[in-house]
């Protein structure tokens with residue numbers, strides 16, 4: 729695990745990358761937020777993020793959220809947790825009880841389960857719909873064509889607040905592949921807003937290696953792990 733000083737240094741460099749990317753396409757640099765991704769790192773990483781002033785962290789496994797969130801140090805941190813990884817229905821209860829937002833909602837079945845667990849504890853849960861905007865067979869996420877139906881269903885659910893869309897670009901050295909995926913997500917969002925007359929402000933897209941492309945395509949939230957915390961600790 730890196731030191732807090734190193735983490736601060738990485739944050740400064742990341743903020744510079746974001747500022748440069750924003751400047752290149754004429755966006756205000758505060759129009760893109762950074763979500764530090766703490767998966768595979770110990771709870772120290774969440775503590776660093778909190779100390780630096782981030783409002784939330786991203787984790788991709790519910791079990792890992794439970795372990796960190798419920799730990800003595802985790803439960804005292806004033807920070808929101810967001811789930812960014814695939815969610816199975818049998819883990820929904822544990823997730824809903826702990827996270828402020830689920831970015832990986834990709835089916836009606838999942839929406840149903842989230843809504844019913846949220847209702848049980850009287851908590852409105854914020855969500856993003858995860859879309860497979862890069863048509864990648866290796867990725868989770870709803871197909872672009874089925875997204876209107878998924879959104880319509882989500883909007884019918886009490887205790888669920890849809891705030892936007894999320895995608896993960898296909899892994900490809902050619903960053904134009906990522907750009908196409910991000911453009912697809914942005915266009916889809918624009919079309920859905922018109923069709924449903926419902927605001928979908930959040931576009932969660934871009935990671936350590938493709939964040940400049942994401943910013944160029946309108947990302948409002950980049951999810952960054954490796955660039956901030958170093959290589960992942962897969963033994964955790």
Ligand SMILES: *Cc1c(COP(=O)(O)O)cnc(C)c1O
Pocket residue numbers: 765767788812813896935936937951952953954955
């Ligand atoms: C791990 C992960 C990230 C962060 O990826 P890095 O390349 O380490 O920045 C972003 N989004 C999701 C969904 C992830 O699982």
